[in-house]
Amino acid sequence: MSKNQEENVSNTSLEQDATKLDLSFKEHSIAEFFKKNKQMLGFYGKVRTLTMIVHEYVTNSLDACEETGTLPNIDVKIDELGNEYYEITVTDNGPGISKENVGKAFGKLLAGTKFHRLIQSRGQQGIGCSGCTMLSQMTTGKASKIITGRKEKKPISLEITIDPKTNEPKITNLKELEKNFVGTAVQAKFKGILYRDSEQGPLEYLKRTAIANPHAQLSFRDPQGQKTIFKRTHDKVPDLPKEIKPHPKGVTVDEIITMVKTTKARTVQSFIMNDFDRTGTKSIQEMKKIINFDLNKDPKKIVWDEAEEIVKAFKAIDFIAPSVDALRPIGEEQINKSLNSIIKPEFLTVLTRKPAVYAGGFPFQIEIAIAYGGESGKVTSDGKKMEIMRFANRVPLPFDAGNCALTHAVQSIDWKRYNIKDAENSPVTVFINFISVHIPYTGAGKQSVADEEEVLEEVRLALMNTGRRAGIYISHKKKEEENQLKRKMFYKYIPEIARALNSITKVNEEEIKSKMEKLVLEKLKLDEAKDAEEMKKLEEIMENDSKSSVNNENKKKGKKK
Ligand SMILES: Nc1ncnc2c1ncn2[C@@H]1O[C@H](COP(=O)(O)OP(=O)(O)OP(=O)(O)O)[C@@H](O)[C@H]1O
Ligand SMILES: [Mg+2]
Structure with a gap:
C-alpha cells in the first residue's frame, strides 16, 4: 500500500470512530x-x-x-x-x-x-x-x-x-x-x-x-x-425566621445575571434598592460614582460586564451587616434544659454567640455547650472519651466529622490551657450548633461544614469562653477529690502510728491520736488555703485570657471595618 493509500485508510477509520462517538452521545437525568x-x-x-x-x-x-x-x-x-x-x-x-x-x-x-x-x-x-x-x-x-x-x-x-x-x-x-x-x-x-x-x-x-x-x-x-x-422540654414552637434578601457583599456576577431575569424592578437602580438586603438611596449615590453605565437602564438588559461592575461597586462600598431576622438560635435556656434532661451532666456551661457573617453576605450564629460528668462523653471499651456533637440548623451531623470545620475548631483548641488535661479521654460532651441561612456543606450528603474562616473563628471564640468556665469547674473538682483522698489516707494511718508511738514512748495512745488529728487538720487547712490561692490565680489567668481574646476579636472587627 502506498503512503497515500495508508493515510486514506487511517482517515476513514478516524471518521468512523468519531461517528461512533457521536452516536454514543446521550443525555441523562439528575435521577439517573x-x-x-x-x-x-x-x-x-x-x-x-x-x-x-x-x-x-x-x-x-x-x-x-x-x-x-x-x-x-x-x-x-x-x-x-x-x-x-x-x-x-x-x-x-x-x-x-x-x-x-x-x-x-x-x-x-x-x-x-x-x-x-x-x-x-x-x-x-x-x-x-x-x-x-x-x-x-x-x-x-x-x-x-x-x-x-x-x-x-x-x-x-x-x-x-x-x-x-x-x-x-x-x-x-x-x-x-x-x-x-x-x-x-x-x-x-x-x-x-x-x-x-x-x-x-x-x-x-x-x-x-x-x-x-x-x-x-x-x-x-x-x-x-x-x-x-x-419528651419535649419546651412548649413553644420557635418563631418562624424571616426570609431575607441577598446581601450585596455575598452576591456573585452570575447570581446577578440570574436575579435580573425574574426581577420586577424596571431600572437597575430600583433592582439594587429592592432586591438586596441593606441597600438604599445612599448606596445608590455611592454606586453612581463608581459605575460607568446608566442605572436607569432596564435590569433585564444588563450584560455580563455591567453585572461585574455592580459586584465591584458592592465590594467597594460599605453596607450594614446582613439582617439576622432569618436566624433562630435554640437559646441558652433551652439548650440548658434539654442537655440537663437528656445527658444529666454534673456541670454544664452554655453560650449563644452574637450573629456574625461569613463570605461577606451570609449571617450565621454559633451556639456551644460543654457538659462534664453524668452521661457526658462517649462510652468506649477504653473508658469515657470526649464526644463532639455537631449540629447545623439544629440537625445532628453524625458523619464525616474529620472533614468538618466544627471538628477542626475543637481540635485547634489547646484544652490544657483551660485545665482540661487529656481532653480526649475526659467525660466531656462538646455541643456545637451552627445556624445560618445557607450552610456551606462540603457535599450533597450534608454532613460536614466547609472551613469558612469566619465560622472557624467564631466557633473557636465560643469554645475558648465555655472551655474556660468548664476548666475552672474541673480544676475545683479535681482538687476536691485529691483533698478527700488525702484526708482518708491520713485518718486511716493515725491509729496505727499512735499505737506504735505508744509502745515506744508509753505516752497515752488516745492523747497521741488527738494530737495527730489536730496536726492533720491544720495541715489539710493549710493545703486547702494553698489550693484556693492557686485556683484564684488560675481564674485570674483565665479571665485575662478571656479579655485578651475579646480584645483581639475587637481589633479584628476594627480592622475589617
Ligand atoms: N413531612 C413533610 N411535610 C410537609 N412537606 C414535606 C414533608 N416532606 C417533604 N416535604 C416537602 O417536600 C419537599 C422536598 O423534600 P426534600 O427532603 O426532597 O428536599 P428539601 O427538604 O427541600 O431539601 P433537602 O434536600 O436539603 O432535604 C420539601 O421542600 C417540602 O416542601
Ligand atoms: Mg429534606
Missing part, C-alpha cells in the same frame, strides 16, 4: 446521575445509610411543623423484614402536602420549597426524601407509600416511584381516605442497610435531634420492638 452516585447523597455504608434515611424524613417533618407553628410529634418505626432488609415508617403531625405537590415532593429530585430562599431551615436542596424514594426502588423494586392529610380535607394515600429517565414521579393507588389525619406519613422498604444501636445509629441520631429541638416530641420503635420517647 444520583442513582449511579448514591454515595453523593450520603447513602453509603449499611448503618450510615439507614440513619441517613431517618435523617431525611425527620428533618422534613421538623421543617414542615415549624413552618406552620405546630409543636412536632414525630414517630419513627423500623421493622426488620429480612437480612439487611428493613421498612422505615415516619409519621408527623405537620401541615401535610397538597395532592398537586406530593408527587414532586417525594418523587422528583431537586424539587421542593426551600432551595430558592435565604432562610434558616433544615433542608435546602430538594433532594432528601426524593433521594430516599429512589434508594428504596433501586434496592427493593418497590414504591414508597405516603399518607398525607391537610386541615379540613380528606387525607390521601398513594404510592410513588421515580421514573429515572425523566426524573418525574409515578403515582399509583391514589385514594381518598375516610378518616381524620393531618400530617404526613411515609413508609418505604430498603435493602442493603443495617440497624445498629451505635453512635451512628438512628437512636443516637434522634437523641441528638431531641437535644437541639427541645420543642419536639420524638418517639422511636427499634426493630426489636423497644420503644423510646424523647
Whole structure:
C-alpha cells in the first residue's frame, strides 16, 4: 500500500470512530446521575445509610411543623423484614402536602420549597426524601407509600416511584381516605442497610435531634420492638425566621445575571434598592460614582460586564451587616434544659454567640455547650472519651466529622490551657450548633461544614469562653477529690502510728491520736488555703485570657471595618 493509500485508510477509520462517538452521545437525568452516585447523597455504608434515611424524613417533618407553628410529634418505626432488609415508617403531625405537590415532593429530585430562599431551615436542596424514594426502588423494586392529610380535607394515600429517565414521579393507588389525619406519613422498604444501636445509629441520631429541638416530641420503635420517647422540654414552637434578601457583599456576577431575569424592578437602580438586603438611596449615590453605565437602564438588559461592575461597586462600598431576622438560635435556656434532661451532666456551661457573617453576605450564629460528668462523653471499651456533637440548623451531623470545620475548631483548641488535661479521654460532651441561612456543606450528603474562616473563628471564640468556665469547674473538682483522698489516707494511718508511738514512748495512745488529728487538720487547712490561692490565680489567668481574646476579636472587627 502506498503512503497515500495508508493515510486514506487511517482517515476513514478516524471518521468512523468519531461517528461512533457521536452516536454514543446521550443525555441523562439528575435521577439517573444520583442513582449511579448514591454515595453523593450520603447513602453509603449499611448503618450510615439507614440513619441517613431517618435523617431525611425527620428533618422534613421538623421543617414542615415549624413552618406552620405546630409543636412536632414525630414517630419513627423500623421493622426488620429480612437480612439487611428493613421498612422505615415516619409519621408527623405537620401541615401535610397538597395532592398537586406530593408527587414532586417525594418523587422528583431537586424539587421542593426551600432551595430558592435565604432562610434558616433544615433542608435546602430538594433532594432528601426524593433521594430516599429512589434508594428504596433501586434496592427493593418497590414504591414508597405516603399518607398525607391537610386541615379540613380528606387525607390521601398513594404510592410513588421515580421514573429515572425523566426524573418525574409515578403515582399509583391514589385514594381518598375516610378518616381524620393531618400530617404526613411515609413508609418505604430498603435493602442493603443495617440497624445498629451505635453512635451512628438512628437512636443516637434522634437523641441528638431531641437535644437541639427541645420543642419536639420524638418517639422511636427499634426493630426489636423497644420503644423510646424523647419528651419535649419546651412548649413553644420557635418563631418562624424571616426570609431575607441577598446581601450585596455575598452576591456573585452570575447570581446577578440570574436575579435580573425574574426581577420586577424596571431600572437597575430600583433592582439594587429592592432586591438586596441593606441597600438604599445612599448606596445608590455611592454606586453612581463608581459605575460607568446608566442605572436607569432596564435590569433585564444588563450584560455580563455591567453585572461585574455592580459586584465591584458592592465590594467597594460599605453596607450594614446582613439582617439576622432569618436566624433562630435554640437559646441558652433551652439548650440548658434539654442537655440537663437528656445527658444529666454534673456541670454544664452554655453560650449563644452574637450573629456574625461569613463570605461577606451570609449571617450565621454559633451556639456551644460543654457538659462534664453524668452521661457526658462517649462510652468506649477504653473508658469515657470526649464526644463532639455537631449540629447545623439544629440537625445532628453524625458523619464525616474529620472533614468538618466544627471538628477542626475543637481540635485547634489547646484544652490544657483551660485545665482540661487529656481532653480526649475526659467525660466531656462538646455541643456545637451552627445556624445560618445557607450552610456551606462540603457535599450533597450534608454532613460536614466547609472551613469558612469566619465560622472557624467564631466557633473557636465560643469554645475558648465555655472551655474556660468548664476548666475552672474541673480544676475545683479535681482538687476536691485529691483533698478527700488525702484526708482518708491520713485518718486511716493515725491509729496505727499512735499505737506504735505508744509502745515506744508509753505516752497515752488516745492523747497521741488527738494530737495527730489536730496536726492533720491544720495541715489539710493549710493545703486547702494553698489550693484556693492557686485556683484564684488560675481564674485570674483565665479571665485575662478571656479579655485578651475579646480584645483581639475587637481589633479584628476594627480592622475589617
Ligand atoms: N413531612 C413533610 N411535610 C410537609 N412537606 C414535606 C414533608 N416532606 C417533604 N416535604 C416537602 O417536600 C419537599 C422536598 O423534600 P426534600 O427532603 O426532597 O428536599 P428539601 O427538604 O427541600 O431539601 P433537602 O434536600 O436539603 O432535604 C420539601 O421542600 C417540602 O416542601
Ligand atoms: Mg429534606
